Amino acid sequence: MEALPAALPATRRVALLGVGTVGRALLDRLADHAEPRLSLQWVANSRRHVHAPQGLSPLACAAALAEGGAHDGGGALPADFGPGDIVIDATASAELAAWHPRWLRQGLHVVSANKLGLGGPLLRQHEIAQLANAQRRYGDAATVGAGLPLLATLRGLRAGGDRIGAIVGVLSGTLAWLFDGYDGREPFSDRVRAAVAQGYAEPDPRVDLSGEDVRRKLLILARAAGYPLESEEVRVDSLLTPRLQAATPDAVDGALQDLDGPIGERAARAARDGRVLRYVARFDAAGARVGLETLVPDDPLAVGRGCDNRVAIWSTRYRDRPLQIQGPGAGAEVTAAALLDDLLRILA
Ligand SMILES: NC(=O)C1=CN([C@@H]2O[C@H](COP(=O)(O)OP(=O)(O)OC[C@H]3O[C@@H](n4cnc5c(N)ncnc54)[C@H](OP(=O)(O)O)[C@@H]3O)[C@@H](O)[C@H]2O)C=CC1
Numbered sequence: 504m505e506a507l508p509a510a511l512p513a514t515r516r517v518a519l520l521g522v523g524t525v526g527r528a529l530l531d532r533l534a535d536h537a538e539p540r541l542s543l544q545w546v547a548n549s550r551r552h553v554h555a556p557q558g559l560s561p562l563a564c565a566a567a568l569a570e571g572g573a574h575d576g577g578g579a580l581p582a583d584f585g586p587g588d589i590v591i592d593a594t595a596s597a598e599l600a601a602w603h604p605r606w607l608r609q610g611l612h613v614v615s616a617n618k619l620g621l622g623g624p625l626l627r628q629h630e631i632a633q634l635a636n637a638q639r640r641y642g643d644a645a646t647v648g649a650g651l652p653l654l655a656t657l658r659g660l661r662a663g664g665d666r667i668g669a670i671v672g673v674l675s676g677t678l679a680w681l682f683d684g685y686d687g688r689e690p691f692s693d694r695v696r697a698a699v700a701q702g703y704a705e706p707d708p709r710v711d712l713s714g715e716d717v718r719r720k721l722l723i724l725a726r727a728a729g730y731p732l733e734s735e736e737v738r739v740d741s742l743l744t745p746r747l748q749a750a751t752p753d754a755v756d757g758a759l760q761d762l763d764g765p766i767g768e769r770a771a772r773a774a775r776d777g778r779v780l781r782y783v784a785r786f787d788a789a790g791a792r793v794g795l796e797t798l799v800p801d802d803p804l805a806v807g808r809g810c811d812n813r814v815a816i817w818s819t820r821y822r823d824r825p826l827q828i829q830g831p832g833a834g835a836e837v838t839a840a841a842l843l844d845d846l847l848r849i850l851a
């Protein structure tokens with residue numbers, strides 16, 4: 504009897520929105536892990552797009568995009584994208600985050616590095632949680648800890664019947680890196696520029712410096728832990744000065760020097776007292792708040808190096824001593840790896 508031909512694996516169309524630090528690293532990773540079940544057909548930045556129904560080579564995307572057609576920055580995809588296909592949001596766009604529930608309603612899987620899906624308005628997070636299921640998944644591993652197993656751990660604990668009592672941690676890779684070893688001698692603004700060059704910072708570094716990025720991550724964690732927090736319920740201690748806060752995008756770099764005095768002096772004082780500064784997020788019975796804290800150097804929150812995130816979780820089973828998770832919490836490669844993990848989970 505003639506052998507039946509093996510069934511061909513189903514191919515999913517893939518759209519990638521955002522080809523910056525993270526999007527480019529994802530393209531490199533896709534090139535290294537050639538996956539025949541993924542067909543990259545739509546790639547866009549805020550100004551240009553490429554549509555290739557025959558599929559694009561990840562390594563050819565940047566050049567193709569430079570020659571691509573105009574793009575309005577919206578979330579509309581080609582008409583042939585439908586149920587089972589995948590859209591990756593590697594932007595920080597508020598407009599695109601509002602598309603996450605719409606894409607899920609269209610039957611698409613969504614994979615996001617953009618924290619404004621789950622860490623923006625509570626109503627949106629609720630819609631996403633209601634809509635996501637095995638047929639239309641929502642991949643969020645990159646949104647907190649750049650893929651560290653934070654969300655998976657919280658969900659695992661809850662699935663096992665635990666109640667989460669508190670979450671405390673260093674959630675910003677940029678701020679961790681800025682304060683690691685900082686004693687105020689170097690202009691803080693120079694360090695911020697270096698963090699931007701390392702690819703740790705948000706497209707607008709004020710989103711890191713204002714504590715807004717940490718607020719979003721704490722919201723994502725607390726909501727995953729079963730607490731439907733509104734954004735306004737997180738108290739935020741911003742590092743920005745009024746001038747930096749109000750600066751137009753072109754003027755941000757020049758206004759960064761406003762931070763040199765206040766933050767440099769605070770760091771120098773902490774160093775003189777044998778202390779260190781860390782930007783800490785806390786969610787516990789007293790509420791949710793994020794801000795700069797002065798800690799002893801061997802405080803568990805101060806022991807991470809570089810862009811490490813470090814998070815302690817108290818739950819029913821971890822009541823006396825918390826479960827702790829630490830590792831690099833920002834950077835193109837770890838974030839792209841987390842996006843690819845989510846993509847491959849959709850194929851599994
Ligand atoms: N960097 C990191 O370590 C981590 C980043 N993230 C998240 O990843 C996301 C991307 O960060 P990063 O790559 O560093 O940022 P970049 O600024 O390097 O890149 C952002 C990309 O998004 C594009 N973009 C912006 N708006 C739109 C839009 N409306 N439609 C299509 N494309 C758009 C930009 O296009 P253009 O060039 O035209 O402006 C650019 O290509 C952010 O949400 C960030 O929070 C998450 C974890 C870690």
Ligand SMILES: N[C@@H](CC=O)C(=O)O
Pocket residue numbers: 646647648649674675676677678703704705711716832833834
């Ligand atoms: N800007 C963010 C990037 C990762 O989420 C950070 O510094 O943590």
